[in-house]
Amino acid sequence: MLYEELEPGINPLGRENKIIFATGPLTSYQVPGGGSIEICFKSPLTNGWGEARCGGNFGPDLKRAGYDYIIFEGKSPNPVYIYINDDKIEFKDASHLMGRMVSEKIKIIRKELNEGNISIMSIGVAGENLVKFATVMNEERAAGRWGGGAVMGSKNLIAVAVKGSGKQEAMGSDNFKEALKDIVKVLRNNETVKGFKEFGTIGDMPTVDTDGDWPTKNWQSNSWGKGQELFDHYDKNNYITNKMCYKGCPIACGRIVHVKEGKFQTPQHEGAEYESVSAFTAFVLNEDVDAAIHSSYLCNEFGIDTISTGAVIAFAMECYENKLLSTEQIACLDLSWGNAEVLPVLVEMISKREGLGNLLAEGVMRAAKQLGPEAEEYAIHCKGLEGPAHDPRSGKLLAITYGTANRGMCHIHPLEGMAYDSGKTDWGMMAYGVPDPNEIDRWDEKGKGAITKILQDGLILPDILGVCKFFMYAGLTLEHYAKILSALTGMSINGKELVKIGERVSNLQRLFNNREGIGRQEDLIPERVKQKPLFGFYQNEERCAIKDFESMLEEYYQARGWDPLTGIPKKEKLVELGLVLDE
Numbered sequence: 001m002l003y004e005e006l007e008p009g010i011n012p013l014g015r016e017n018k019i020i021f022a023t024g025p026l027t028s029y030q031v032p033g034g035g036s037i038e039i040c041f042k043s044p045l046t047n048g049w050g051e052a053r054c055g056g057n058f059g060p061d062l063k064r065a066g067y068d069y070i071i072f073e074g075k076s077p078n079p080v081y082i083y084i085n086d087d088k089i090e091f092k093d094a095s096h097l098m099g100r101m102v103s104e105k106i107k108i109i110r111k112e113l114n115e116g117n118i119s120i121m122s123i124g125v126a127g128e129n130l131v132k133f134a135t136v137m138n139e140e141r142a143a144g145r146w147g148g149g150a151v152m153g154s155k156n157l158i159a160v161a162v163k164g165s166g167k168q169e170a171m172g173s174d175n176f177k178e179a180l181k182d183i184v185k186v187l188r189n190n191e192t193v194k195g196f197k198e199f200g201t202i203g204d205m206p207t208v209d210t211d212g213d214w215p216t217k218n219w220q221s222n223s224w225g226k227g228q229e230l231f232d233h234y235d236k237n238n239y240i241t242n243k244m245c246y247k248g249c250p251i252a253c254g255r256i257v258h259v260k261e262g263k264f265q266t267p268q269h270e271g272a273e274y275e276s277v278s279a280f281t282a283f284v285l286n287e288d289v290d291a292a293i294h295s296s297y298l299c300n301e302f303g304i305d306t307i308s309t310g311a312v313i314a315f316a317m318e319c320y321e322n323k324l325l326s327t328e329q330i331a332c333l334d335l336s337w338g339n340a341e342v343l344p345v346l347v348e349m350i351s352k353r354e355g356l357g358n359l360l361a362e363g364v365m366r367a368a369k370q371l372g373p374e375a376e377e378y379a380i381h382c383k384g385l386e387g388p389a390h391d392p393r394s395g396k397l398l399a400i401t402y403g404t405a406n407r408g409m410c411h412i413h414p415l416e417g418m419a420y421d422s423g424k425t426d427w428g429m430m431a432y433g434v435p436d437p438n439e440i441d442r443w444d445e446k447g448k449g450a451i452t453k454i455l456q457d458g459l460i461l462p463d464i465l466g467v468c469k470f471f472m473y474a475g476l477t478l479e480h481y482a483k484i485l486s487a488l489t490g491m492s493i494n495g496k497e498l499v500k501i502g503e504r505v506s507n508l509q510r511l512f513n514n515r516e517g518i519g520r521q522e523d524l525i526p527e528r529v530k531q532k533p534l535f536g537f538y539q540n541e542e543r544c545a546i547k548d549f550e551s552m553l554e555e556y557y558q559a560r561g562w563d564p565l566t567g568i569p570k571k572e573k574l575v576e577l578g579l580v581l582d583e
Contacts, residue, residue, distance in 0.1 A: 001071065002040060003508060008515040012044035012147070013130055013154040015075040021121075021160065022069040024466020025489055026481065027059045028168050032183050033467035033476075035060055035246025037121070037138070043146040044154075045132040045308075045363050046384035048513040049406045050146035051413065053463060055245035056138035058119040064164025072157055081122075081159035083113060086166065094158040098128060101301040102137045109161055122159035123149040124303020126351040130154060131361040133308035133386075137300060140270040141245055144305040145385065146407060171490030179484040186475040187250050193474045196253040197242055201274035205231045208274075209282075211422050212538045213394035215387060216282040217337065218314035219380045219528050222391040222544065223536035224282050233289045234272060243270055251470055257293055264294035264344070271296050275411070278389035279310025280343055284317060291340035295347050302351035311386035312360040312367065313346050318378040324371050329356050380526050382409035383518060392529060393544040395421025395442035400452045400552045403525045406509040412469060414506070415459035417452065419473075428477030429458045432499050443543040449555030457502035464505055504577045507569050510562075511579070520567030523553055 002018060010016045019041040028034040037059035043050030062070070065086050079094040092112070097105045102124045109120055119138065126134035127149030134149030135142040152158070170176035187193050195203065208214045209227025216224040234257075243254035255273070259266040272293055280292035299306045319325050320335035333356065334342055349357030359367050364386055368379035380387040385408025392399035398417030402409045419425040421442040426434055434454050435447070458478060462469040465481055478495035486493050513519075530546040538544050557564045561573035574580045 002042065003512050006042060010042065012042045012047065012050075013150060015073075015155070017042050017151055017154070018071055018073045019148060019151045019155070020069055020071050021062065023059050023063045023067070024464055025485055027063050027466030028488075029060045029247055030168070030180065031467065031484065031488075032180075032187060032250050033462070033471040035249060036466045036468060037062065037143070038463060038466070039136055039143045039148045041146075041148055041151045042516075043384075043407075044130070044150050045145075045147040046408050046518075048383060048408075048516050048518045049509045050148065050151075051407060051463070052136070052143035052146055052148050053413075054121075054136070054138045054141050054143035055468060056119065056141045057246050058121050058138045058162060059466060060246065061119040061162050061164045063168065064166045065162055066164070066166055070160075072152075072155060075154065076156040079156045079158050081109060081161065082157070084160070084162040086164060094156075097158050099125060101125070102303050103301060105159060106139065109159055113161060115161075115163060118161050118163045120159055120161045122303070123152045123157075124301060124351070126150075126302045126304035126361075127153035128158075129351065129353045129361070131304055131350060131353065132363045132366070133305040135300075135303050135305050137303050140300055142300060142305070145308065145410065149303050168488075170488045172487040175487035176484065179480070179487050183476060183480055183484065184250075186480070187471070190474045193251055196251045196470060196474070200242065200253045200255045200272070202231065202234060202255065202272050202277055204274050205278070208390070208394075210537065211394050211418075212533075212536075212541075212544060213391050213418050213422060214278065214282050215380075215389055215391045216536065217285050218283065218311075218318050218378060219387060219391070219526070221533035221536035222393040222538055223533070224285075225536065226282070226287060230277075230281055230287070230289050234277070234293070238272060238289065238293055240268060245270075249468075251468070251474065253470065259290045259293055262290060263341075264288070264290040266290075266294045266297050269297050269300070271300065273306075275389050276306035276310075279307050282389065283310045283314040284343070285338040286340045286343065287338065288340035291343055295343040298344050298347045302347065304347065304351050307388050308363060308386045309347060309350060311380065312350070312364055313343065315364045315367065315375075315378050315380070316346070316356065316360060319371060319375055322374065322378075324375050325356070329359065331355055377528065380409075380528065382525055383407075383513075383522050385409045387526075387529070390416065390418050392417070392525065392546060393533065393538065394418050396445050396546060396552070397421045397448045397452055397455075399525055399529070399546050399549060400449050400556055401456070402529075403523045403549065403553060404452065404456075404556055406506070406513055409525075413460075413463065414456045414502075417455075420451070420455060421448075425473065427455075427459060427472045428479070429455055431477070431479070432458060432496065434458075445546070445548055445552055447555070449552040449557075450559040452556055453559040454499075456506055457499050460502045460505055461498050464501065500577075504579065507560075507573065507577055508579060510569060514568050520565065523567055525549065
């Protein structure tokens with residue numbers, strides 16, 4: 001719909017952009033992992049394809065209200081929020097919500113609607129101020145990274161509330177129950193499920209550090225040696241219990257945390273995800289976990305992406321170290337590496353576009369262009385999206401994943417490359433031509449381009465189907481999803497056909513980017529990320545340096561059927577996928 005209805009070259013923050021809240025066919029409380037909503041738009045951060053998934057009750061409740069997706073277009077003359085109650089839709093004044101924290105907005109809306117049992121997605125102050133990486137918050141869960149909150153803010157759309165009373169009926173109810181039974185059996189005793197429940201995503205911190213998968217000091221290294229120590233502090237002082245992000249999730253990887261006392265005192269909330277804590281520790285050399293948890297909490301309250309926020313602060317610290325920021329820009333800020341106290345201050349300044357925060361609110365790519373060529377060396381991004389907390393020097397497949405991903409330098413959309421190379425996870429994709437990861441050296445480069453193509457096409461399916469990707473880590477495969485999809489919809493489909501759907505979606509997103517001028521010249525990774533780390537466990541490990549990215553890219557294009565000079569899908573590939581008619 002976005003490809004067909006958006007004119008190329010539009011301003012992502014103009015009234016002509018559209019934002020779509022989309023469920024998938026498996027978005028359902030009945031389906032394990034079915035608590036998802038995908039938000040799609042042209043990204044103000046990357047100027048290309050923008051898509052953000054969020055866990056929670058909003059997606060299933062929207063489905064129960066009778067909607068597969070909602071398209072928001074144009075612009076309201078005044079701030080509004082929208083209430084969807086089955087087939088009744090109301091536009092309500094939101095002027096009194098402006099400037100308030102996300103949790104305040106949600107409490108006020110709930111009280112006004114006199115409804116406890118509703119799901120609400122809201123933007124925060126960052127979205128109101130059009131911060132390029134503002135999020136859309138589903139309670140304490142974020143649809144983050146690409147600036148969906150800014151797109152909503154540009155439309156004066158402050159929140160969407162939904163209540164659904166309907167029920168999804170499976171076309172083949174007996175087959176549906178049987179498919180669910182098979183899935184539950186797989187999940188019941190799975191070690192990954194147990195790990196998610198016990199440790200959440202932050203439990204990976206010690207391992208990624210030792211594996212060389214932890215970008216540190218704005219990517220000057222891929223390890224720090226502090227992973228176990230920081231996790232132990234969190235586990236002893238901050239963790240309270242685990243939490244489901246939506247009703248009935250069998251994994252329950254969410255964490256309820258707090259900072260009980262001290263200058264970073266923070267109330268109980270859902271947070272302390274691996275990416276968020278890493279962004280406010282390793283990225284900036286901060287050893288104070290309390291400060292990291294407090295800062296990520298503020299990000300959620302202001303409605304701003306935790307990863308990009310930590311990344312722009314790390315960028316600012318390196319610019320400060322190298323005297324690229326003016327006295328006026330710095331004001332009285334101490335941007336020294338490891339300064340915990342400046343982190344929450346900068347979160348607020350970025351969200352409100354105050355002082356230096358106004359520059360950083362543009363993201364590292366645009367900020368670096370304003371500061372000059374030397375600053376561009378410190379701006380770690382692909383296609384304008386800041387780098388997350390996984391490092392391709394831990395496994396080369398992640399390098400080509402970052403370089404070619406339609407959404408930019410993203411660790412999970414459509415796949416976590418390091419999980420294959422270093423983690424030896426295959427997600428059941430060996431059935432579709434992926435080699436056994438146990439037989440692949442993580443530092444090899446040959447063959448990684450072709451493998452990436454298959455994995456991208458398969459691992460994009462959870463986003464399309466409306467399920468959480470973690471369930472494929474827990475033993476579910478595309479064949480499981482094909483079986484449950486067939487039973488639910490009455491279609492007859494198998495895993496191989498799902499992979500073909502994934503390939504079609506990957507190519508259509510690519511075409512969206514191509515017409516926005518994003519092609520081969522943007523399929524790259526920062527030079528710093530290719531180099532041997534300056535310090536840490538892998539300082540003297542020659543093999544972790546990325547030596548021939550271009551060969552991996554050429555191999556990837558060949559596997560994709562894209563023009564090697566432009567990076568545009570060839571006509572015969574589009575005909576094969578049914579994206580154009582053969583003349």
